[in-house]
Amino acid sequence: MADRMRIQLFRGDITGHRADAIVNAANSSLLGGGGVDGAIHRKGGEAILEECRELRASHYGGGLPAGQAVATTAGKLPARWVIHTVGPVYSEAEDRSAVLASCFTESLRVADGLGAESVAFPAISTGVYRWPLEDAARIAARALRTAEARVARVDLVLFDEAALAAFRRAFGTT
Template sequence: MKLRIAPGDLTETVVDAVVNAANSSLLGGGGVDGAIHRRGGSEILAACRRLRETSLPDGLPAGQAVVTTAGKLPARWVIHTVGPVHSPREDRSQTLASCYREALRVAGEIGARSVAFPTISAGVYGWPMDDAVRIAVETVREVAARQESSAPGVEEVVFVPFGADAESAFRAQLST
């Protein structure tokens, strides 16, 4: 699995699937979630509403992932995952890592060969950037190592950092 950085706008990234740092309602919000819903159009919201009416009446739990259409985005699918809110008193790093594992699992199930990730939980959920990036890269590398020993799946992961701090953190982490 190839890992690369492509700073810019996640909603303009040309991949099979983009990952949405969603809130548990799946009905849109701020940050990445709002940008994906605005750019992708009403098809994404309609698909999320169907999920809420059927399999997710209580919303999507943190660390899990589901897929919908990408609407008007250049991607084919949006994989929604809910990151944990950072807490200095409780270690929620396994939940954050689960967001990446589950998104890649879903990507493999739908046949996505390329997946673009934002920095999950590092925005309004308050996760310190360097630690969020470390968890993202380590988790994707672990999934890649297991994948190579089992079955083919996702071939490329694109990290799409928002801002200079995120980009620097990804460059530093990927150089190790």
Template sequence: MTTRLTLIQGDITEQDVDAVVNAANSSLLGGGGVDGAIHRRGGPEILAACRALRASHYGKGLATGQAVATTAGRLPARHVIHTVGPRWSPAEDRSELLASCYRESLRIAAELDARTVAFPAISTGIYGWPLDDGARIAVETVRGAVRAGVEEVRFVVFDERGRVAFAAYLD
């Protein structure tokens, strides 16, 4: 079975998928951008689940490049997969950490038997990753890491700039 890769310009919190990926910060307790939007729309259930993770396995937070799942609360998705992207650095190549976010999220999605997964453009907002390079890493990594059972991976971008960047690698 071949996994479909699709591109949507819109709001990731409105995606009716099995799992939506959150570009989280290491605290798992919400933040700005995609993270803040998912926590706001998903409601207090997501924050409660993240607090429980912090109280158990992730006392120091989630490491960059790793992923963990929680409930999706009030989102139309069934699960939220939280992953911590790297901050972009002109002095240090952190591409492998960014690629790990996509691989680890797909691994978690497969464990959850998720058939549909929606990804944001991880690290390309406040973390400063150049959008074109972030899109390239995202698409190449997902193509190489698709897991059995995942039928569709959606890249959900907020604006036209993101749509153009991802479309260049998906066409």
């Protein structure tokens, strides 16, 4: 349950963060991209890409839908697994906040299935998908605090000071 989950905030590079599972803000192709996705694929090495190709050839021929999550090896990263989740592109015309929340809860569900004790998340959808930081942080806080998960520790690893500040406000940890 979420009440037993310890949530911590860090500023840093998620590819160097030690956790059982690292969440990748992936694109639907699962084959790498920019931002966090590109960094995870570059630093994790070929093993991640190979498993992603296998997933595309079997269950996810059309790509991974937004809000869902799937795991692969972590390759050379300091983790056992990478949990890939596709965040929604921000839209002023359509409320996609439930899809963003699902990225967090589905990633935790996958982590539970793997037996992960710790999971590190980036600020999903706040890069090229343009989700406003304050809103993304609020959605993440609500999703993580209400999630039914056995994971003992969740780390939010934020790339810069602006993201760290927004998530601190949302989690009330100034």
